Each structure stands twice: as structure tokens, then as C-alpha cells.
Amino acid sequence: MRLRIAFPPSPVPLPRWMPLVLAASGLLAACATVAPGRQPATSAAALSPKAAYETTNRLTWGANLNVVAQAEAQGSAAYLSQQLHPGPAALPPAVQQQIEAMTISQRPFEDLVREMEQRNKEGTNPAATEDDRKAARQAYQQEMNRLAREAATRHLLRALYSKNQVQEQMTWFWLNHFNVHQAKANLRVMVGDYEDSAIRPHALGKFRDLLGAVAHHPAMLRYLDNAQNAAGRINENYARELMELHTLGVNAGYSQQDVQEMARVLTGNGVADGPGQPKLRPQLQADYQRRGLYEFNPNRHDYGPKRLLGQPINSHGAAELDEALDRLARHPATAHFISEKLVRYWLSDQPMPDLVERMAQTFQRSDGDIAATLRTLMTSPEFAQGAGRKFKDPVRYVVSAVRLAYDDKPILNVGPMLGWLNRMGEPLYGRATPDGYPLDAASWASPGQMATRFEIARTIGSGNAGLFKTDGPQPMERPAFPQLANALYYRAIDGTLGAPTKNALAQAASPQEWNSFLLASPEFMNR
Amino acid sequence: MQRRHLIQSLAALPLAVHAGQLLAAPAAQSRLLFVFLRGAYDAASLLVPTSSDFYYASRPDIAIRRPNAEPDAAIALDADWGLHPALRDTVYPMFQKGEASFVPFAGTDDLSRSHFESQDSIELGQPLDSRRNYRSGFLNRLAAVVNGARPMAFTDRLPLVLQGAVEVPNAALASLTKPAVDPRQASIIAAMYQGTPLAGPVNSGFALRDEVNRELSAEMLAASRGAISTKGFELEAQRIARLMQDRFNIGFVDVGGWDTHVNQGGASGYLATRLNELGRGLAAFAQEMGPAWRNTTVVVASEFGRTFRQNGNRGTDHGHGSVYWVLGGGLSQIRIAGEQLRIDASTLFQNRDYPVLNEYRAVLGGLFARQFGLSGKQLEQVFAGVTARDVGLI
Numbered sequence: 001m002r003l004r005i006a007f008p009p010s011p012v013p014l015p016r017w018m019p020l021v022l023a024a025s026g027l028l029a030a031c032a033t034v035a036p037g038r039q040p041a042t043s044a045a046a047l048s049p050k051a052a053y054e055t056t057n058r059l060t061w062g063a064n065l066n067v068v069a070q071a072e073a074q075g076s077a078a079y080l081s082q083q084l085h086p087g088p089a090a091l092p093p094a095v096q097q098q099i100e101a102m103t104i105s106q107r108p109f110e111d112l113v114r115e116m117e118q119r120n121k122e123g124t125n126p127a128a129t130e131d132d133r134k135a136a137r138q139a140y141q142q143e144m145n146r147l148a149r150e151a152a153t154r155h156l157l158r159a160l161y162s163k164n165q166v167q168e169q170m171t172w173f174w175l176n177h178f179n180v181h182q183a184k185a186n187l188r189v190m191v192g193d194y195e196d197s198a199i200r201p202h203a204l205g206k207f208r209d210l211l212g213a214v215a216h217h218p219a220m221l222r223y224l225d226n227a228q229n230a231a232g233r234i235n236e237n238y239a240r241e242l243m244e245l246h247t248l249g250v251n252a253g254y255s256q257q258d259v260q261e262m263a264r265v266l267t268g269n270g271v272a273d274g275p276g277q278p279k280l281r282p283q284l285q286a287d288y289q290r291r292g293l294y295e296f297n298p299n300r301h302d303y304g305p306k307r308l309l310g311q312p313i314n315s316h317g318a319a320e321l322d323e324a325l326d327r328l329a330r331h332p333a334t335a336h337f338i339s340e341k342l343v344r345y346w347l348s349d350q351p352m353p354d355l356v357e358r359m360a361q362t363f364q365r366s367d368g369d370i371a372a373t374l375r376t377l378m379t380s381p382e383f384a385q386g387a388g389r390k391f392k393d394p395v396r397y398v399v400s401a402v403r404l405a406y407d408d409k410p411i412l413n414v415g416p417m418l419g420w421l422n423r424m425g426e427p428l429y430g431r432a433t434p435d436g437y438p439l440d441a442a443s444w445a446s447p448g449q450m451a452t453r454f455e456i457a458r459t460i461g462s463g464n465a466g467l468f469k470t471d472g473p474q475p476m477e478r479p480a481f482p483q484l485a486n487a488l489y490y491r492a493i494d495g496t497l498g499a500p501t502k503n504a505l506a507q508a509a510s511p512q513e514w515n516s517f518l519l520a521s522p523e524f525m526n527r
Numbered sequence: 528m529q530r531r532h533l534i535q536s537l538a539a540l541p542l543a544v545h546a547g548q549l550l551a552a553p554a555a556q557s558r559l560l561f562v563f564l565r566g567a568y569d570a571a572s573l574l575v576p577t578s579s580d581f582y583y584a585s586r587p588d589i590a591i592r593r594p595n596a597e598p599d600a601a602i603a604l605d606a607d608w609g610l611h612p613a614l615r616d617t618v619y620p621m622f623q624k625g626e627a628s629f630v631p632f633a634g635t636d637d638l639s640r641s642h643f644e645s646q647d648s649i650e651l652g653q654p655l656d657s658r659r660n661y662r663s664g665f666l667n668r669l670a671a672v673v674n675g676a677r678p679m680a681f682t683d684r685l686p687l688v689l690q691g692a693v694e695v696p697n698a699a700l701a702s703l704t705k706p707a708v709d710p711r712q713a714s715i716i717a718a719m720y721q722g723t724p725l726a727g728p729v730n731s732g733f734a735l736r737d738e739v740n741r742e743l744s745a746e747m748l749a750a751s752r753g754a755i756s757t758k759g760f761e762l763e764a765q766r767i768a769r770l771m772q773d774r775f776n777i778g779f780v781d782v783g784g785w786d787t788h789v790n791q792g793g794a795s796g797y798l799a800t801r802l803n804e805l806g807r808g809l810a811a812f813a814q815e816m817g818p819a820w821r822n823t824t825v826v827v828a829s830e831f832g833r834t835f836r837q838n839g840n841r842g843t844d845h846g847h848g849s850v851y852w853v854l855g856g857g858l859s860q861i862r863i864a865g866e867q868l869r870i871d872a873s874t875l876f877q878n879r880d881y882p883v884l885n886e887y888r889a890v891l892g893g894l895f896a897r898q899f900g901l902s903g904k905q906l907e908q909v910f911a912g913v914t915a916r917d918v919g920l921i
Contacts (some may be wrong), residue, residue, distance in 0.1 A: 116580050124840070129788075184643065250658065425684030432643050434685070435661045445725055446685065447732035448697040451706075454732075456714055500719045507715050516708075520716045522723050 062400025151192030193469030207368035249337030267299030391441035405482030617806035667691030768815030848881030
């Protein structure tokens with residue numbers, strides 16, 4: 001059924017191009033199916049368009065027509081449950097095909113790493129000519145860059161189109177929490193697998209499982225130098241960050257002695273350099289472990305007695321790390337530290353102590369169940385009152401803008417998005433330091449950042465921005481235009497805008513400009 | 528090489544002599560540009576230890592020849608040191624005018640030999656034995672104590688060195704494009720933010736953008752009149768100078784491409800090209816600053832030095848001590864500053880690198896104290912736990 005809809009009441013005159021856009025769009029048909037009036041956010045009943053917009057804008061990478069309709073129909077409780085306990089991550093077929101065609105999807109991780117190491121060696125092969133070595137080095141660097149770009153592309157495609165939006169955001173969150181930097185060593189070939197096998201499967205699961213998967217992944221072992229950590233040649237880098245950044249948090253009561261003991265626990269946990277096993281004394285043979293590129297090398301392990309956080313470590317060999325991770329993951333300080341960081345990501349730059357405490361209780365009661373902790377957060381009164389208050393960091397800004405502009409119509413090229421993230425200083429796998437990108441507004445709302453953001457708003461608002469044109473010698477291009485003055489706008493977004501923003505929109509001289517102003521508005525900077 | 532000590536260089540030049548224009552200038556008139564060479568440049572190719580036979584024995588393929596009449600030889604700076612010939616028309620004339628000095632054996636005590644680790648460590652400028660605060664770079668702390676400080680990062684992201692309590696704008700000037708948001712759109716956008724907490728950043732963001740754009744317009748006009756157009760770092764440095772003439776007084780820019788493990792070249796080749804480009808940029812910056820150059824200091828630094836001996840690939844590997852450059856219109860007469868020693872196999876650090884005799888926080892602390900007239904307490908806020916060492920550069 002198609003309805004003829006009058007323009008919503010507006011304090012300012014509409015630009016004259018607007019009726020044409022609406023007449024052509026025919027997107028307002030769904031209006032009649034939605035019950036009028038506001039529904040409480042926690043009701044199982046259908047949501048109002050505005051409530052569904054606000055809910056999905058906070059639970060997804062950014063609201064669009066599709067998810068708002070879904071939440072309207074399901075109600076927020078059902079929508080939240082589905083997001084916290086998602087099924088298989090269904091993607092549109094065109095997106096699924098893009099991902100399946102990637103080298104990182106087709107080649108087993110270990111093979112790919114070995115192949116790249118071999119190619120790296122060709123760059124210094126003394127038997128080759130200097131020209132050949134130079135060509136080999138160049139080809140190696142190009143391929144490494146391409147592999148990291150595949151991983152970043154896959155990440156953005158999932159953020160844009162996966163049905164499991166909370167899981168995707170938590171994947172970004174944990175990637176940032178357990179940050180690695182692609183520029184170090186050979187991490188460019190590792191970041192895709194790190195994200196896909198260590199992070200995403202556990203993003204809503206048990207924190208202990210996530211911590212263990214990270215601690216045994218070569219990307220983390222290499223990034224924080226644990227591959228170099230050996231008995232007698234202690235490297236504390238990972239041990240320190242494991243306690244300060246990954247679990248307990250700074251000032252949680254552990255000592256330098258604990259860091260040193262943790263570093264000793266970690267000795268021998270590293271990356272397998274070649275296919276063979278190291279030479280081991282008979283009594284150490286049984287301790288050797290190897291899973292993919294992860295290796296526990298007893299020759300490098302410090303077998304002396306250890307105490308961590310006031311208790312002895314009772315196991316021996318590789319199991320010491322498991323015991324230590326159990327202790328760290330179940331420590332009350334970890335429950336608080338993780339809960340507070342979740343509040344910083346989802347709700348507020350000033351975490352509310354009461355809320356953090358309730359979440360930490362859930363975390364401890366559920367043995368570190370991330371979905372359960374998030375449920376405490378997302379069904380809290382603090383969360384219900386927090387709509388539109390959290391400033392978007394660059395990655396959320398870019399993803400939410402593209403989601404709103406194109407809904408479920410898959411883009412053909414995320415290259416422009418990667419470029420925008422670079423320009424704003426938040427590229428994927430691009431944070432050099434182990435603390436990850438900051439989550440607060442102050443870090444992302446500097447004058448230079450805002451000016452750049454408006455340039456990007458204009459680029460996204462003005463046309464397809466290169467998102468629908470493939471790379472390569474014979475690029476394919478599909479017509480596309482960001483249709484922001486759509487049914488979602490009139491049914492929901494319009495009602496969330498203040499008078500200054502509506503006034504600005506009314507001054508738009510073209511659909512392109514109208515789009516740009518909406519994406520540049522203060523309301524669109526927050527979620 | 529004569530063994531020269533810090534004591535010697537300091538004692539020769541009593542403090543009063545150096546209380547020159549810079550010290551007389553109010554803090555707000557003093558300007559500092561910090562140029563960070565990411566990747567660890569090969570300092571022994573820049574400031575060549577020409578009196579050292581050991582240097583020539585250690586680098587059979589990549590050493591810079593002893594000063595002579597040939598254009599590919601080092602340019603003599605004194606009896607012991609020569610300058611890379613790629614800087615003949617840029618930094619050498621500044622040296623002759625007393626506007627360029629070098630601090631050999633400079634660097635950090637951080638021994639990781641990791642680019643990231645050392646860059647972070649230098650940018651943070653915090654004691655090595657304490658827990659790092661990743662939100663507190665030393666230039667940000669400097670901006671916090673200098674009266675009338677107007678810091679700016681000429682980079683696309685705010686670097687660690689300028690992160691912290693003071694809000695610092697940033698914009699990369701290497702490749703500018705004319706803003707797509709036109710003035711009418713900008714004013715409509717800014718109006719949406721009136722009365723919101725973001726009104727300040729939004730307004731100054733547009734103002735900064737317009738300022739940069741105005742400089743760009745002048746450039747484009749000049750180009751259309753047939754002026755020789757510059758590019759690369761030289762162009763970037765000119766743009767920085769225009770903005771530092773009156774808008775900003777603490778600046779930061781970084782230049783990459785110095786990690787020369789393979790075929791770095793000698794008097795010509797890869798590294799020579801990089802040095803030449805850097806030199807042209809620094810000379811262009813000095814010239815573009817005009818009268819303000821008198822109150823300006825440029826520090827050029829890198830995260831660490833490289834191995835003293837060449838490696839098997841006619842390059843150099845990660846080392847330790849480096850050479851810091853200090854340029855400015857108000858420098859003292861000291862050209863090669865700080866503590867030094869004669870380099871041979873026995874004095875190399877771990878038998879491979881220049882040692883660090885001039886810890887960078889102590890040296891920069893001394894420099895900042897001079898330039899901005901900082902008290903001991905203020906210096907302590909910038910470099911906690913460091914005894915500043917004035918090596919007498921300004």
C-alpha cells in the first residue's frame with residue numbers, strides 16, 4: 001500500500017527540491033503499519049519509529065531503514081536478545097562473495113604466513129641479482145599491504161552489513177582492547193586471522209576464552225615481544241600490558257614483582273619459526289606444544305617456582321599460562337576494569353560508578369560472560385537515559401554515515417572509507433601503541449578533526465564518493481546516490497533534530513547539500 | 528679527533544654571553560619547530576667523523592670522503608667533523624652564518640632498538656623506569672608551561688609528543704586540497720553548533736582551515752605567475768613557516784624514510800637524496816620565517832642512531848646514539864655541542880653504536896629553559912626527574 005503523505009510540520013520552509021525527491025522515492029509506505037505514540041524502551045511490544053531509531057542507532061554501527069524496521073517489529077527486548085546471542089552472521093550474497101574471494105579467506109593462515117616469510121627471504125637472497133632482490137622486496141611489501149587491506153576491508157563490510165551488529169562492534173572493541181599494530185614485523189599477514197579466529201568468535205562469549213585465544217595467537221605474541229621472552233632473557237612487555245591494559249587495569253594493586261613473575265610464566269610461549277620441532281632433552285619432550293603457529297618451547301621456559309598476586313603458580317610448563325590467565329580473568333579488578341571500559345565505549349566518557357559496580361557483579365557471577373555483562377548495561381536506567389550523548393569516534397562516524405546513506409545496498413569498494421579513516425587518524429590495525437585508540441570525545445573532537453569530518457560529510461553526502469566503483473584496470477561502476485531524505489528521516493530522524501539543525505537543512509540549495517548538512521549536524525556526531 | 532668534554536664547551540662560553548635575542552624575546556615570541564626523523568637516520572653520514580680512520584675502515588663502501596676540493600667529499604666543519612655534501616647549498620650556509628649546530632652522541636637511554644618503542648619513549652619524554660602515560664607527550668607539557676603557547680602538529684594525526692592536557696590542533700600540509708566545504712556551507716554548519724560544547728572546536732577548525740587555505744591561495748597565485756613551484760618537504764616546510772610566523776609558536780612535523788638497512792649510498796644515493804630534501808626544507812623554512820627566524824629554533828631528532836659499521840647489504844642497522852641538529856636565527860657560537868669522545872672500536876657502545884653521552888631530555892630541557900625562560904619547576908613539569916643540561920646552543 002502506498003500512502004500519500006503530507007510533509008511533517010516544520011518550523012522552517014522546506015527547500016524547493018524536496019517534493020521531487022519524495023515523489024520519486026515512494027519510501028513512505030511503511031508508515032501505516034506502525035502504532036503511533038511512544039513505547040517504553042524495554043517493552044516487548046513494537047517500538048515507535050523514533051524509539052526504534054534511537055535504539056538501533058546505539059545497538060548497531062548506525063541506524064538505517066532496515067534495522068529500524070526490524071526493531072519496530074520486534075520490540076527492543078527481543079532485538080537486544082537477538083543481538084546478544086546471535087546466530088550465524090548472515091551477509092548479503094554480494095558481500096559474502098567479496099569476502100570469499102579474498103586471499104585471507106582462501107588460504108590457511110599458517111600456509112600464508114610461511115609463504116610470506118619465504119618471499120621475504122627472497123629479498124635478501126645472496127644468490128640473486130640486486131635487481132631481483134629489489135623486485136622481490138617490492139613485491140613482498142605490496143602483497144603484505146594488500147593482505148592487511150583485505151582484513152580491513154572484511155572488517156568494514158561486516159560492520160556495514162552483518163546482521164550481528166553488537167558482535168561486530170564488540171569485535172572492534174576487543175581488537176582495540178587487545179590492540180596490535182600492523183606495521184610491526186610481519187603482522188600485516190596476521191591481523192586478519194587474529195581478528196577472525198582469536199577475537200570475533202569470543203567477542204560476546206566468556207572473557208577468559210577471549211583472553212586465552214589472544215594470548216596464544218602469534219599476532220599478540222609478536223606484537224608485545226613475547227616471542228623474544230625467554231628464561232634468562234626476560235622481556236616484560238607482554239606481561240606488563242597483560243595486567244595493566246588487558247585485565248586488572250592500572251593501579252589495581254599488583255606489583256613490579258608480579259609483572260616479573262608473569263613474564264617468567266610467559267617464557268617459552270612464542271611463535272613457531274619453522275615447520276620443525278626444536279631439539280629437546282628427553283625430560284622436556286612431553287612439555288612441547290604446537291598449535292598452528294603457536295609454540296610452547298620448553299627450552300625457553302623458566303621452570304623455577306613462581307608466585308603471582310600472592311599465590312603460587314602450581315602448574316608446570318605451558319599450563320602455567322592457563323593458570324595465570326584464570327587468576328587474572330577472575331580477579332575482581334578485571335571485572336571492574338572491563339565493565340568500566342564497556343561503559344566508556346557504549347554510553348559515557350564518565351562511567352557511572354553504580355552501573356559499573358552492577359556490571360562487575362554480573363561479570364563475576366557469570367564467570368566473565370560478556371553478553372550477560374552487556375545485558376546489565378543495555379537494560380539499565382542509565383543506558384535508557386543516555387540516547388544521543390555519546391560522541392562517535394571516526395570509525396563509527398564513517399560506518400554510520402555509509403549505513404544511513406545506502407542501507408542494505410552493498411557498496412563495491414571500501415577504499416574511500418579506509419582513506420577517510422586514515423585522514424581522521426583511526427585506521428584499522430593502525431594504532432602503534434598497545435593501549436588502543438581512545439574512546440572519549442576529547443580525543444576525536446579537536447578543531448582539525450571536526451574540519452576534516454565536515455569535509456567527509458560533504459563527500460559522502462554529495463554522491464557515490466567512489467564507494468560504487470571497483471578498483472583495477474577495468475573498474476565496474478554502479479549508479480548510486482545517498483538518499484538521506486527518505487522515509488526513515490521523516491518518520492524518525494526528523495523528530496530528533498533541534499531547531500538549529502532544521503534551520504540549516506532548510507537552507508540547503510540541493511539534495512547533495514541537504515545530505516551534507518545532515519551528516520555534519522551535531523545530532524549525527526552522537527549516538 | 529680531540530677528546531672534548533662538555534665542561535670545555537660550557538666553560539668556554541659563560542652564560543651571559545648567550546643570553547642573546549632569544550632570551551630577551553618574550554616567551555610568546557619564541558618559536559620552536561621539532562622535526563622528527565622517523566626510522567632512525569644514519570647520523571654518521573650527516574655529521575661525518577672525518578678525522579677518524581676507524582670510520583673509514585668501518586664503512587668501506589658508504590663512507591663520505593675526507594674534505595677535499597671534490598664536490599662529493601665531506602664539507603669540513605672543523606678538524607674532526609664534516610657535513611654531508613648533499614647539504615652544501617642549504618644547511619652549510621646556515622652553519623657558516625652561525626645558524627646551525629649539531630649535538631653528536633645524543634639520544635635516549637632506551638635500549639630497545641625498536642623504532643616504535645623508542646619513538647614512543649622519546650615523544651613521551653617520561654622517565655624510562657616509570658609507568659608510561661600515553662596521553663602526555665613532552666611538547667604538550669611544554670605547551671602547558673609556556674606562557675602564550677600556541678602549539679600545532681603539522682601532521683594528519685595528533686602525534687604522541689603533542690597529546691595531553693592542552694588542546695592542540697593538527698593539519699597535514701604536505702598535500703593540501705582546497706576545502707570542499709565552501710564558506711557559505713561552513714557558516715551554515717557552524718551555526719548548527721552555536722551554544723553546543725563543540726562550538727569552540729568547530730569554529731576554530733574552520734578558522735584553521737581558512738588560514739591554511741589562504742596560504743595555499745597565495746601559493747597557487749605565485750605558481751600561476753610562473754614562480755618555480757616547490758614540492759615535497761620543501762613545500763611543506765614553507766607552509767609550516769607561514770603558519771609559524773604569527774599563528775603558532777610550538778610546531779611539530781615528522782619526516783619518514785630513514786630506515787636504511789640496504790644500499791643507503793654515500794655522497795650520492797638514497798640517503799643523500801633524503802638529506803638533500805630535508806636540507807632544502809629546513810633552509811626554505813628559515814627563509815620563509817623572515818624576521819621571526821631570529822626568535823626561532825628548529826630541533827631535528829631521530830629515535831636512535833645506526834650501527835657505526837656498515838652491514839653486509841651496504842646499509843646500516845638499528846643502533847643507539849644519534850646526532851641532533853639545532854638550527855635557528857639566534858644561536859650561540861657553539862657549533863658542535865655537548866659531551867663528545869674519540870670514536871674507535873673500544874669507545875663504541877656495545878662495540879657497535881655511538882654511545883649516548885647527551886641524554887636528549889637533559890639537552891632539550893636546557894634548550895627549552897633558555898628559549899622560553901622556564902623555571903626549574905616548569906622544567907620539572909616537562910621532563911620530570913631530569914637535570915637539564917644547557918649545552919650552550921642559544
